Amino acid sequence: MGQRTVFHDWHAGHGARMVDFAGWDMPVQYTTIIDEHSAVRNAAGLFDISHMGRLNFHGPDALALIQKIYTNNAATMKDGQVRYGLVCNDNGGIRDDVLVYRWPYSWAMVVNASNRPKIVDWINDSKGSLDVQIEDQTLSTCMVAVQGPRALEIVAGLTDADASKLGYYYAAPTLCMGQKAVLSRTGYTGEDGVEIMIGNAHGVALWEELVKRGAKPAGLGCRDTLRLEAAMPLYGHELSEEIDPFQAGLAWAVKMDKGDFRGKAALAQRQNGGTLRRRVGLELHSKRIAREGTIVRIAGKDVGIVTSGTHSPTFGRPIAMAYVAPWLQPVGTQVIVDIRGNEELAVVVPMPFYKRK
Template sequence: MALRTPLFDWHVANGGRTVEFGGWDMPVQYGSIVEEHHVVRQAAGLFDIGHMGRLSFVGPDALALLQRISTNNAATMKNGQVRYALICNERGGIRDDVLVYRWPDAWSMVVNASNRDKIVNWIAQYTKGLDVNVRDETTATCMIAVQGPQAMTLCRALTDTDAEQLAYYFATAAHYRGRNCIVSRTGYTGEDGIEIIASADQGLELWEELIRRGAKPCGLGARDTLRLEAAMPLYGHELSEDIDPFQAGLTWAVKMDKGEFVGREALLRRREDASLPRRVGLEILGRRAAREGSTVLLEGRPIGHVTSGTVTPTLNKPIAMAYIEPGHTTPGTLCTVDVRGKIEEARVTPLPFYRRPKG
């Protein structure tokens, strides 16, 4: 049976349509996905992201472990800093994309729901001989995201920390109604906002307070269209065990000079391999949306496939992310996509499709 966050009953009682996602029963929408999408772009949306895996690393060798299993350099992080990283297999393929948090006396990591067990088991293989205690705190805690241009003002004095003082991709320990929580200036929507991790039993009161403050609940459907516009990769779509970070356009999250890490040798080779497909953005010039699996063609010849696609609510046109042969990835390149048997014109487009206006 699928897992449930502390907010599951609230979702069902409030019109949330739930689907199984990454082993969890999660709300995909409460009403219109398009309206929920616009709320996040224009005001403030609220997301139950309790399905995301939350791991903690305590002990003198925590840094050594993180350096070993992830591609980014944790050693240069400041206290409270959050950094995107990949966990690779020995072939350089991506096992997961994660956020690493540095605390004064510990580290933590947020992993994808669908990969949580896989990553916990993977990490266990690399803890032998190290003095570090890895704990899975997912079910003991809840995680809620508030995203949108009004998110920061709406969250004023929500906790005893001033979240507006947090730089982007920084987090702090705080208190919500007297109890420990974490406030992190991160998100998966392309908007400003915070993600809050609190005790599981505070989830409902925190959620309801945020609604009273004006945040509107949004489901995973809007989260998907938002992240697609922002060109953020989604594991299982743009990222997989067979795709390496260079192909995915995530070279910036791989620090080859930080020392040995799992997958580094393979990545040294793959970095030089000019034959591997690359992630690109596509704008479909017709009305129909290309979806995952649609074939991308150049002059009738298959050159790749779509990994995610929708009609973007902000730009009101079909967009997609795809992996295509290198050599055709220059923005402006015209191609076609086989959308369920009908050929649609398309154009390679720079990513992201949407970038929030600087405030």
């Protein structure tokens, strides 16, 4: 049995189908994936994302330590700002993709559930003589996401901080239903919305209030179709210790001019690394889904591999992300994907597949 979030009994009592995800027992769906996906695109969905790792950094050298392990530049962040970036290994491969939070007196980082132990070890390995205390709050707090065009209206009044006045990718420490919490205008669905972190004891009351206000419980099944339409990479699929940020199309999250950081020397070598495969978006005209592991071919030659593929509920056809030889990157390039022996045509299309209006 996996690790349970504070919402486990609620999920189980409301018909959720549970699956193991990175050692956590998580809901994959309550109704159907397409139904929950549509709710997020058209109204608002509610996700339990308590499995995500929540790390606090205290002490005078917190910024110095974050700068050392993070590819983006934390020094230019404003108080309350949230910034995406990567943690790289010394070869320039991606150890994790993370969000860094800047508070007036401290810092925080949200990391992938599957990578939390690895990143905690990496932080400690990188710390040296820096004066920083790391506090892992993953097990004492919980985290929910309210996502969709109605998300801000649904959370209005629940927190002392006003979500609608918070900039995109900004967060605020606040009171939520009278309890200490963090309200963050972030998400992983391609929709506007918020993520709320709160102490375990207050999670279920908040969840039930959000449901009462019209947020539809949604599982990891649609979280995957939503993030795929938004072309957001998922660690273990598009990102790995072997893939560098340039291959992944995340050069914007690497600041080579910010000073030294782990992986920088290797990244400088890989930056113009011509022959490495690159992440692209593919659209198929068949109904078959090109799933992870599907080989991409051109003129009978293997030129790439699919890292995530699904049926796009929004477009009603299969979409995929793949790593392909760099000369196949231009939009409009036609390739063949071999789906269980069926050769189907796929076309390179711009990412994201879906962009909210």
